[in-house]
Amino acid sequence: MLSEISVSINESVKNTDNGAVRPMSSPYLKYAKEYLITPEIGYYSMDVPSGEELKTGFQTANSSLGIIFCLGGSSVFTISKNGLTYEYTLRQGECSIAYMPYAAGISAIDSRKRYRAVNMFIVPLRVRNHSFGHPMAESFLQEITRTAKDSIFLTKGNITKDILKILQELISTKASGFSYRNLDISRLYELVMLTVESLNTKKQFRQKNILQPEDINLILNAGRLITENLSNPPTLVSLAKSAGLNLFKLKNGFKEVFGTTVNGFITDKRMEKAKVMLESGDYSVSNIAWDLGYTNVSHFIELFRRQYGMTPGKLLSEQRSRSVSKLISSARQSII
The missing domain is CATH 1.10.10.60 (Homeodomain-like)
Known part of the structure; x- marks a missing residue:
């Protein structure tokens, strides 16, 4: 079965009365398991069974930074912006960081294997306030906030043991409703810092100018x-x-x-x-x-x-x- 789903990151969440952000009803969430989404940081885990040829369209916002951890299977991401196209594959044991303001794209999951992943979305300007003790992560988050809106940033690396431990902790216990959970929030911040540092993003950072x-x-x-x-x-x-x-x-x-x-x-x-x-x-x-x-x-x-x-x-x-x-x-x- 081939599933064609078009999702806008901006449209897939909405504010609640207490200021938190929660997913709206969307067929995309059919494969989302544990999740926690706040105005500055959040995650949801994906679990797609083998044989399900899921192809997902997405539209990025102007300030969010995306991190994807592939725990099983693989997927191909195709990003289009200003008439140019970029493509990369994420396989089991790999993670990626992407900053692509106002870009459109498609993620296609390899149906031959069960696909499991954890997707994170953060607002760098806000998360920087929690980067004390992680100078490399702080520097990277600061650099990202200065990136021109006609540029993109993509890099990927391997999931370390420390990162995997937090990921397993996050998805082992189901979130109760959509309320904030202090344990989840603190671990999410730690996950971001460890990921940036493990990828040595400070040295790898390159602003890719999208030229007309x-x-x-x-x-x-x-x-x-x-x-x-x-x-x-x-x-x-x-x-x-x-x-x-x-x-x-x-x-x-x-x-x-x-x-x-x-x-x-x-x-x-x-x-x-x-x-x-x-x-x-x-x-x-x-x-x-x-x-x-x-x-x-x-x-x-x-x-x-x-x-x-x-x-x-x-x-x-x-x-x-x-x-x-x-x-x-x-x-x-x-x-x-």
Whole structure:
């Protein structure tokens, strides 16, 4: 049997009179077992029997961070945003963290095996207040709150023994109604901190900029502006203004389009031009450095050596030797 269910995270819960949040009636909850949902943090466990080909559509909110722990089976997540699509598979023993504001997606469960998972939703800005003693988690949650709304963040890793212990504790006892349970809440906070730290998210964190075609053209134009002004390249602020981009898209867009930072791009283009000038044999090393905007010739020499594995002086010397050899060879041919 194939179940097609479309669920919006925003629509699947509602506020109660006491301010708590509880699930609304939805066919999606057919497979939800134990759960606890509050305005800032919550979870529900999924248990889908084998043979049930569940395909679930979802729409994310603007501030929630999702964590999924796969305890059995596997599922494939396909996320669509601004015309681009991202896909990843979550298998037994793995967990994932995702921040995807205003994105749509589909999760498809592999029907060949029983699928068991625990899904968590947290509001990073609120949960940060409980991160005392977990500096890495606090730093990550702070970073997430600053992520641009046109970006996504995805990472996954393995479920540790400490994490598994809390998960088993959470799903072993059924929640009584939809009331707050202090044990659950405190363990949920601990679960978030342990998950962030186990995935070493501080180091893995990458903001994936979702570029529109017009953004790419603007970034390419910014690259052209730099190339045309290598001796005196524009500052980041002036470049962003000239190209019609904000600083976030300029910085992250350069990494996506050119594979390097703005400063890295400037250095690469300067070294490329320096190599061409050296190979012509018409310029001295110091003249090339000054022409490219380097007031410290030694700094220019070191950058060139890092780029090409030799100093510009050596390249110039080899080029001039080759030129002399060609002249001598040409002269001999004309005499013969």
